[in-house]
Amino acid sequence: MSSSDLPLRHQSPLIFSGNNYLGLANHPEIVEKVASELHLYGNSFSASRKTTGTHEIHLQLEHLLSTFKQSEQSIVFATGYLGNSLLVRALRKGNTIVLADAQSHPSIVDSIPKDEVEVELYAHRDPGHLEELLKKHPSKDLLIMTDGVFALTGEIASLDELYELAMKYEAALIVDDAHATGILGENGRGTPEHFNLPGSKHIYQSETMSKALGSYGGFIASEVKLIEKIQAESNFYIASTALPPAIVLASLFSLQYLMQHPELRVQLLGNARKIREGVSSLGFETTPDLTPIIPLFFKEVKQAEQLSQYLKEAGFVVPAIKYPIQMEKSIVRITTNALHTSDEIEQLLFTLKKWTNEHPAH
Ligand SMILES: Cc1ncc(COP(=O)(O)O)c(C=O)c1O
Numbered sequence: 410m411s412s413s414d415l416p417l418r419h420q421s422p423l424i425f426s427g428n429n430y431l432g433l434a435n436h437p438e439i440v441e442k443v444a445s446e447l448h449l450y451g452n453s454f455s456a457s458r459k460t461t462g463t464h465e466i467h468l469q470l471e472h473l474l475s476t477f478k479q480s481e482q483s484i485v486f487a488t489g490y491l492g493n494s495l496l497v498r499a500l501r502k503g504n505t506i507v508l509a510d511a512q513s514h515p516s517i518v519d520s521i522p523k524d525e526v527e528v529e530l531y532a533h534r535d536p537g538h539l540e541e542l543l544k545k546h547p548s549k550d551l552l553i554m555t556d557g558v559f560a561l562t563g564e565i566a567s568l569d570e571l572y573e574l575a576m577k578y579e580a581a582l583i584v585d586d587a588h589a590t591g592i593l594g595e596n597g598r599g600t601p602e603h604f605n606l607p608g609s610k611h612i613y614q615s616e617t618m619s620k621a622l623g624s625y626g627g628f629i630a631s632e633v634k635l636i637e638k639i640q641a642e643s644n645f646y647i648a649s650t651a652l653p654p655a656i657v658l659a660s661l662f663s664l665q666y667l668m669q670h671p672e673l674r675v676q677l678l679g680n681a682r683k684i685r686e687g688v689s690s691l692g693f694e695t696t697p698d699l700t701p702i703i704p705l706f707f708k709e710v711k712q713a714e715q716l717s718q719y720l721k722e723a724g725f726v727v728p729a730i731k732y733p734i735q736m737e738k739s740i741v742r743i744t745t746n747a748l749h750t751s752d753e754i755e756q757l758l759f760t761l762k763k764w765t766n767e768h769p770a771h
Contacts, residue, residue: 423753424726425743430592430701431673432748433623433663443658450654458640462651470661471628477668478598478614478630484639485652485660489587489617489627491645493520493554496583496613496629499638501526502550508542508580509554510534510566512734516615517554517585526552536570543578551580557600557614558588561732561740563702565593568612569604575611586614588702591621591667597674622667624659626652677701677747680754684745687758691765703743712771713739716764723760 433439456462467485474483486495497507497520507521511530521528527549531539543551553575555566568584575582586599594602601612613631618624629636640646652660667673681701688695694706707713713729720727720741730742745754765771 422721422724422726423749423757425745425749425757426726426728427744427746428588428620429623430621430677430744430746431623431667431670432746433621433666436623436663436666439623439659439662439666442662443655446658447655450658452655453653454651456651457646457648458651459647464651464654464657466654466657466661467651470657470664473661473664473668474628474630477596477664480630481633482636483628483630484636484646485618485626485628485657486645487626487649487652489615489619490516490519492615492617492627492629493517493583493585495639495643495645496615497521497526497552497554498643499635500552500581500583500613504548504550505552506546506549507552507554508539510556512556512559512561512736513554514556514560514585514587514734515732516587517556517583521554534564534567536567536574539571540574540578543574543580551575551578552583553580554583555585556588557584557586558593558698558700558702560588560702561730561734561736561742562696562704563588563698563700564696565589565600565603565698565700568600568606572601572604572606572612580611582612584612584614587617587620588700590614590616592674592677592701597621597667597671618656618660618663622660622663624663625656626660673747677745680745680747680749683751683754684743684757687754688743688761691758691762692771693761693765701745703745705741705743706738707741707771708738710739713741716741716771719764720757720760723763725757725760727757 454462471483493516506527508529508531512533529542531542558565589599591597593599599614616628618626678699684703717729727743730740
C-alpha cells in the first residue's frame with residue numbers, strides 16, 4: 410500500500426511536540442517506583458541544600474549523574490534554565506568577555522551578567538566569525554557559549570571546531586546540552602561525546618533532567634573544583650529550597666532506566682531520521698542534523714500557523730513556534746520521541762503530503 414492510500418486511524422491527537430524524547434516522563438515502571446517510595450520522604454525538604462535540605466537521595470542522584478557522565482562530581486538544581494548562569498558565574502574572571510552564538514537559547518542570553526562582563530555575538534554556527542572575535546580580544550579571559558543542539562532548529566553546534574578554537578585561544582567553552590543529554594553520543598552523554606572530544610577539558614555542559622530524562626531540574630557534571638565553587642558561592646545553592654523528593658526520585662529512576670536502555674536512543678533517532686527524510690522529500694525546508702527536533706521553515710508566520718492549524722484539525726499537535734530567539738523564518742516545529750510508531754509517523758507524513766498537494770506554492 411502506498412502512503413497516499415493510508416487511512417487516518419488514530420483517535421486522540423497525536424503529539425509531535427514537547428521534549429519527552431525517550432518517553433520516560435510517563436513510563437509506568439518509573440512512575441510506579443516513584444509513587445512507592447515517595448511516602449518515605451514527603452513532598453518537600455523545605456530547606457536549602459546548604460542548610461538541612463541535602464538528603465541522601467540528592468547525593469545518590471548526583472553520584473549516578475557523575476557515573477553516567479564520567480565526571481568527578483555533579484550538582485543538581487531547580488531548572489536547566491539556571492545551569493548556564495551557574496556556569497558563567499563560576500567561570501568568569503575579572504576581565505571576561507563572553508562570545509555567544511547569535512541564536513543562543515534565552516537561558517544563555519539571560520545568564521550573562523552584562524553589567525559585569527562584556528558580550529559579543531558571533532554569527533549563528535559560524536566558527537570563522539567566532540575566530541575573528543577571539544582574535545580581537547587577546548588580553549581578555551574568553552568564554553564561548555553555545556547551544557549543543559539548537560532548540561528551534563535541531564541543528565548540532567560544530568563543537569569539534571569550537572573546541573579547537575577554545576584550545577587555540579585558551580577559552581572556556583560552555584555548551585547548553587539540554588536537547589543532547591541522553592540522546593547524542595554513544596552513551597547519551599551529549600555533544601562532546603557525539604564529537605568524540607577527548608576528556609572534554611575546557612568544555613562545561615549545562616544539562617537538564619526535564620527532557621530526555623523526563624523529570625525536572627538541571628545539573629552540571631564536572632570537576633570537583635568547579636562543583637565545590639558553585640556549592641560555596643552560588644546564592645541559589647545557599648538560599649533556595651532543594652529539589653523536592655518526587656523530582657529527585659523521578660530523576661534517579663529515569664537515569665537508571667536510561668543507562669540500562671540504550672535502545673531507546675536508537676529508536677528515537679530512527680524516528681527522527683524517518684521524519685526528516687520524509688519532510689525533505691515532500692519539499693519542506695528543514696535542517697539536516699540527526700536530532701529529534703525537525704523544523705519546517707516558512708517565510709511568513711501566517712503559513713506556519715495555517716499548517717499547524719491544518720495538522721490540528723487532522724489530529725496532530727505540532728505547534729508553530731514563537732520564541733525569543735532572533736530568527737528570520739517562521740517555524741512549525743516537529744519533535745519526535747522513542748514511542749512514536751512507524752504507523753504514526755506515516756500518518757503525519759501522509760497529512761503533510763496532503764497539505765503540500767493543497768498548497769503547492771509553499
Ligand atoms: C537549550 C535549552 N536550554 C535550557 C532550557 C531550560 O531547561 P529547563 O526546562 O530544564 O529549565 C531549555 C528548555 O526548553 C532549552 O531548550
